[in-house]
Amino acid sequence: MPLSERLKFAREKAGHTMKDVEAVLKIGCSSLSEYETGKREPRLRQLQLMAEFYNRPLTFFLEEDPIIAETILWRQCPDEPSKTESMFRKLVEQYRHLESWCNKVNRPNLEYMEKSKDEFGYEDAEKLALTFRSRHSLGNTPARVLQAILEEICGVKIFVLPFNPPGAAASFFSQEFGPAILLNSQNVRWRRTFDLAHELFHILSWKPFGHFDGITTSSKEEEKLATCFARNLLMPIDAFIPLFPSPLPDRIDIGDIFTLARFFDVSHEAIINHATFVFHWSDESRESILNRGKEVYSLCEQRTSDSPSGLPARYFDLAVEALNKGRLSIGVFAKYTRMALTQAELYFQMED
Numbered sequence: 286m287p288l289s290e291r292l293k294f295a296r297e298k299a300g301h302t303m304k305d306v307e308a309v310l311k312i313g314c315s316s317l318s319e320y321e322t323g324k325r326e327p328r329l330r331q332l333q334l335m336a337e338f339y340n341r342p343l344t345f346f347l348e349e350d351p352i353i354a355e356t357i358l359w360r361q362c363p364d365e366p367s368k369t370e371s372m373f374r375k376l377v378e379q380y381r382h383l384e385s386w387c388n389k390v391n392r393p394n395l396e397y398m399e400k401s402k403d404e405f406g407y408e409d410a411e412k413l414a415l416t417f418r419s420r421h422s423l424g425n426t427p428a429r430v431l432q433a434i435l436e437e438i439c440g441v442k443i444f445v446l447p448f449n450p451p452g453a454a455a456s457f458f459s460q461e462f463g464p465a466i467l468l469n470s471q472n473v474r475w476r477r478t479f480d481l482a483h484e485l486f487h488i489l490s491w492k493p494f495g496h497f498d499g500i501t502t503s504s505k506e507e508e509k510l511a512t513c514f515a516r517n518l519l520m521p522i523d524a525f526i527p528l529f530p531s532p533l534p535d536r537i538d539i540g541d542i543f544t545l546a547r548f549f550d551v552s553h554e555a556i557i558n559h560a561t562f563v564f565h566w567s568d569e570s571r572e573s574i575l576n577r578g579k580e581v582y583s584l585c586e587q588r589t590s591d592s593p594s595g596l597p598a599r600y601f602d603l604a605v606e607a608l609n610k611g612r613l614s615i616g617v618f619a620k621y622t623r624m625a626l627t628q629a630e631l632y633f634q635m636e637d
Contacts, residue, residue, distance in 0.1 A: 289323035291346050295339040296321075300367025310334050340375035353460060356496045357467075358487055358503060360480070361453040369448045369467075370455075376596075377457065377465045379621050380442045383603035386612035391440040391599075393463045396420065398490040402507070405493065410510045413489065414517035425524035428478045428550035435466075435481070436597055441488065445470045445477070445593040454480035456487040458496065464488045470593050475551050477593070482515035516559045520549050529560060534570035539577060596622065 286294075296306065296317075303314040312331055319325050327335065336343045357370045384390040396416065400409060418427055421434050435441040442465040454477075455467040466484045468477045487507075491497060494507055503511070528548065530541045546553045554575070561571045601622060608618045619629035 286349065286352055287323060288326060288346055289321050291348075291352070292317075292327075292335065293321040294352060295335070295341050295345065298367060299339040299341075299371040300365055301339070306335070306338065310338060340371040342378070355457070355459050356499060356501050357455050357457045358496055358501065359453060359455045360483065360503075360508070361450060363448040363450060363453045365448075369446065372446065373444060373455065373457065373465070373467045374459075376444050377442050377459065377462050380465075380597075380600050380603075381462045383600060383607055383621070386607040387603050387610070389603065391437075393440040395439050395441075395464070395489060398493050400493065402490070402493045402495075405490070405510065407510065407513050410486070410513040411517045411522075413486075414514045415521070417485075417489075418518055418521060423518075425521060426549055427482075427521070428475070428519050431478065431485075431519075432481060435485065436599055440464070441466060441485075442600075443468065443481070443597055447471050454484055456484040456491075458488060458491045460497075464491075468593075475546075475555075479515055479519065479551060479555060482518045483511045485518075486511040486514040513562075516555065516562070519551055520555070520559045522563065525549075525559065525563065529563075532564040534560075534564075534566050534574055537574055539574075542574070 296303075303317045306312060306317055307314050310331075312327075312334070316327075320327050332346055333343055336346060355374070357373065359366065363369055381390070398405065398409075398413060417423075421438060423430055423434065432443060436443055440463055442463065444465070445468045447470045449471075451469055451471040453469055457465045457467070459465070466481060466488070468480055468484075472480065487494075487496070487503065490507075490510075494500065494503065525545075528545060531537060542553050542556050545556050549556070557571060557574055560566065561568075604613075604618055604621050607613045608615070613621070615629050616626060618624075619626045622629065
């Protein structure tokens, strides 16, 4: 693909208009139009500025091969998705650069869904969750260790950024950089954990559902299967049933629901939804339990949460290692870690 097409592709994927570029980079719209139609080429300094603004490496614009299609799958598309996707993709790429510079590339270590999507049902989703839990020894409370296992053992790159609406999360599987998941920092920890398990299903089933082939949306059935997988992964049946006070919905105490929610580190609604499927409650019984305790739900859900940094611990450690090995400058270290240059210099002095 020629430079002109790559410039247009990168700008549009980053969610910028020509006026946006002109306002920030001071490159006129007429010049940008000529660059993108191949009438003339930008100077190297202009190309460097555009590459940085579009969240692309300079080498992207110097290649001639066709661009490999990459799909970011949203659970709920956020406001300004292109800009969020551009930042997410850049972070994933930077993560791989850090791994390469430190000679510590973490290859994906996952067992993917083998059946076709037409053959795969809810029992298969439960079995897939059980297999993943058993293989990685997640124990009775997988929510407490899932993110660390995915990052350190499975080779999944996980980032947390703020975006609207808060209910959104995304998964991404690049043939070049591997699997990655984006969570919303505006969600509380237990919501992010459920989103993490939900997006993990999409990663494991990426090929059968056609996302390598450019399918950018998931069907309602795929979403239901992902939710089924997440429920069974985070609340394993063999741990859930013995701890549940009663299979009869009219004998459930609201306090018991929150005790279980704290134990499994999920929301009260996740506990009730899981019990509905496990014990075959009616929709009326489910709604009754939800309504019976809704006056205290908001208070009880205010459990201690955390404020995620957005950058995985392994990512940051690799950046420090690359800096100390002389593989990247303090300026690049600052960009990769989203620090001010003065902070990066002080941090480097402390590390030194």
